[in-house]
Amino acid sequence: MATDKLTIEICVEGTDGLVAAQKGGADRVELCASLIEGGLTPSFGVVHEALRLSHIPFHVIVRPRGGDFLYSKAEFAAMLADVTALRELGVAGIVIGCLTEKGDIDEARTTALVEAARPMSVTCHRAFDMTRDYRAAVEALVRCGVDRVLTSGQRDTAVQGMDILKDTVQLAAGRLVIMACGELDANNIAAVRAGTGVTEMHFAAPKTAKSPMAFRNPHVGMGGDNLEREYELTQTDSAAVARTIAAARD
Template sequence: MKKIEIACFNVKSAIIASKAGADRIEFCEGYEIGGITPKIEDVKEVKNKIRTDLYVMIRPVGGKFNYTEKAFLQMKQSIQEMKLLGVDGFVFGILTPQNTIDIERNKELLELAKPLPCTFHRAFDTIEDKKTALSILITLGFTTVLTSGIITTALEGKEILKTLLQLSKNKITIMPGGGIRATNIQLLDSYINASYYHSAALKKEEEITDFDEVIQLKKNLS
């Protein structure tokens, strides 16, 4: 059965997505900068109000995906705090200044997150050698990679997504994301046949989840 993860940037959206039947919520804030770590009080509120699986973004600042030591310490602290709230997983990704996977830092966060599953987010899309990167993520123990295949949209990146799905050999979930809507998810799925998809499902010109869009996304995947 195919599933849909909804990116939510505020408490209201998370509640809407849950009521609409999202299979999982990626919770963060800061839509305009691609998502950063949400406030702990917001995570607590969402966790108390929904029963949908809740993955939390661990990203202290927007911009590039290599971090200062201070920011890295913030990431570690956030994981420890969020685990105590009973979240279901984490979303993060650290690169080196050379835009390759920072093996040691990612490993450290994965150890802190255990036994919870972790998604490597769209930092993956900025890496040139995706085949090597995917192999590293599998070895490290990430359970999912969120990617558009390229830097723009999943539909434009469908060829790369299909290749990544073949390379994954069911050892890691390739979750397409980027510009996915109810109007194009069937076309994308017919080409790549992924098991999990990611969408913000926002209302037009708003940062609030569109209840009807989530319903239609689910319907078009069934």
């Protein structure tokens, strides 16, 4: 039985996901919209409702669009405005990531976001995994004052990235929390924890449910050619959350 402290964060889409993650035993939630794009900033109505419903901390992703992490001046201004608004609402933390065109952490922008966020906790998301040198990125994030980084070890999955995850933990040396992610589930989470030494882990536990809509117009699609997909809901599976957390802590 592992006895050292482990924090489990669940990535969710919207308030229903937050409630399901709480039910499954999560320690913390990352609150997003549009997980199909890797997570975008949720609406402030969603954040207000999350504050009403939550009894665990949640961190809100500040990401204005999908795609890369090289933002225009207008996009970055919007990110700063979102951070300020989230701080004023009393949210526990934010999740950010800005890169330069050469694939380094954008230290000027990251520092500005950290300063705007305080006293909120600040996590750098998997923009870290898109940097050209993860060792240099660790040092840059420490200089910027970021609290933690979410990473799969610069690979598609945490299992594939275990060696880099372990090295990243050692490089951080307690200056930065390393939070492992990347297709973690009940079958692999304990091995990743044991093999890397991380103290925080992050995963989503999605399931697909059919929409209760009885009427479906076959002639109109809202977002592509796959009309059936528009009548499927992505939900957080609280039972899968509980199973994976139990496996991590066994």
